[in-house]
Amino acid sequence: MVSEATNTLKKSVFWDWMTTVDHKKIAILYLLAGTLFFLKAGLMAVIFRIQLIAPEMEFISGQTFNEFITMHGTLMLFLAVTPIFFAFMNFVVPLQIGARDVAFPFVNALGFWLFFLGGLLLSLSWFFGGAPDAGWTSYVPLASREFGGVGIDFYVLGLQISGFGTLVSGINFIVTIINMRAPGMTMMRLPLFCWTTLLTSILIVFAFTPLAAGLALLMLDRIFDAQFFIPGEGGNVVIWQHIFWIFGHPEVYILVLPAFGMISEVIPAFSKKRLFGYTSMVFAVLIIAFLSFMVWMHHMFTVGIGPIANSIFAISTMTIAVPTGIKIFNWLFTMWGGKLTFNTAMIFAASFVPTFVLGGVTGVMLAMAPVDHLYHDTYFVVAHFHYIIVGGIVLGIFAALFYWYPKMFGHKLNETLGMIMFWLFYIGFHLTFFIQHILGLVGMPRRVYTYLEGQGMDTMNFISTIGAFLMAVAVIILIINIVYSALKSEPVTVDDPWDARTLEWATHTPVPEYNFAQTPQVRSLDPVFYEKIHGNGKMKPAEPLDDIHMPSGSILPFFISLGLFIAGFGFISFHLDLFISPYVLIAIGGIVTFGSMGLRSMQTDHGYHISKETVEEMEKELS
């Protein structure tokens, strides 16, 4: 944890965290909030797997099942995985490029609070007539005003608010990576995690805005009786599917690219080799990011768009396998001939490679439009995207967690518990999802809450549920590990506990609030490794020691987000029977949000300076 010694301003702990604009603290807020949503969504998965453990179970009702699968998908994608990535991006990217903070610290805090309060608004649905139940894709007409319950209103407005947060954070990362790099840190010396963060952020800017538009359309349809999706009034339901997937497919890459980046950091560090084919890795991510906007219609092969469109989108989808294949081979060749250390971080990263290949192969299978009619809406699809999301993204997150934990919290996670967790999770994962491919092929439809006996699905579902239990146990062991390590682990006092390669390991542990006392001069790719070989192991400074300018904290990001939360709830309350008029809530929310924005515009805030003497003192204390 960022200790008191690394702070110069004295504030109460609560006020400090509410007003912080420090990218390292915002990272920890993201990590905590993301983990909470992750646990909630994971618990839902365990419960609906119990429902499916045997034919015709009545553990939960069909309605609850629908709400759980919807919330499981929505929470995992928007409110668990994305924020956990933002946690690592926030913490690591400024350190890796040698910056003191992100480009817009205030916007960074705003992004967090928008995400968090948006997620909270979505979760409030449980207390007001039930969660959204139309699947994470919320297809109309199922989600239209005629058929969808009030839960969909929470879905639309909660995601709209948290989507704003994701969008502004994306803009912030783009500007940070382009403008804030240390001297000598050229684009082609950027660590791959920074490259993938940059491209993920670009995808966010171009994908979350169509989502915002789509959610606005659905909201207008549901709350203000617009006719976009009502065929009888000239509307068209397929428009929703197009808009959703124009967002939805890039979203997959928004999530998987940072995982690629994490793996590309962990594997070289524990292979003691520089990343094989750095340039081709960069171009592969660029191509993947570009193609991700060219493939959305492969989610709609069965809608009936026509054979020409289907063929074009089938081919463009298969094309993505090429740059992805380049990456897979580069990871293998990085490990090839390296001095490998298989600790928990590395074993998670290494196991990512074959698992992700399995997900990729089924992806190419699904891209074949004619056979997709067979796979569509079966457990084959469920198995495919869980191989990408759990087998790819979550394994990447665990690798990154074990790898960056000492820099973030000042101690390592326990390796024994880590290994136990890895094997439970890895076996549990394949047990749960591999068999679902076959379940899909024998015809089990997704999103149906039960099935009949004697259709050849009983044993496979049983096995799948057992696997889900193993994964749940693994996550519980991770939590035990976190608590155990916080109490028992030796504090890490060295800057570079893994003998790693990139610039974040040149900062002190714990990282002081100004990151680098002097901005480092970068002389190569893998700068820390370069200085270990060609220099004295320390980064050369690019500037003399001087007073350091810092941004001031502010409570306004919280209030801007709170206003939108209240206004969003106001819009939803058109469909609720409350004691207070929706217009009052919307007015209050609008005043709070725009008032805070106006207040921010009127403030003159030049931040504050940490004096040269304080910096010297802190540096001495930390080294």
Place this chain on the structure above:
Amino acid sequence: MADTADLSKGLPTNPEKATLEGKNKFLGMFVFLAGEVTMFATFFGTYLGLRDGTAGGPEPADLFQLPLVFIMTMILLTSSLTSVLAVYAMKKNQFQKLKLWMWVTFLLGVSFLSLEIYEFVEYYEHGLGYTSSAFASSFYTLVGLHGAHVLFGLGWILLLLLRYRGTGVTLSNAPKFYAFSLYWHFIDVVWVFIFTVVYLMGIGA
């Protein structure tokens, strides 16, 4: 990374990009506008998909009056020009001129918005309510979203003009006026597309 610039020889030629903060704002604004482009593109796509869905209600050709739209277009294009003149004055450190042209921009924006409200009221009286048909919903949403952007821009420039009424051009306010002018041009470009896609195609078809 210079937080401050050397002012001993007066303001630099490009005061909006002289500091790192200014550069960040400049790039951040462009990225934001890139996102806005895709958002508007989505609404344009929706409109194009639904403009024939009139459900027996009024159709585009029954409603749109080119003279009014022409005047609105001219007003908005002119306001874009005046914001350029304002930025031009800013670069030459002529603060009074900057303020003057920004106020002209503001007033032109207000008159555009008033005409748009008048236009919507007219359509409503001709029987085109927001919920009349899919065409009506998508038309009001697209054009109304543009109007909301104009409104936001007006509030923005008003705050800037009030806050900096007596300060002169500084390195901290130059990026803000510049960011506003970028936003204002963007609104203008969107309107050009609305003029073509909504009005010309609506009447010509």
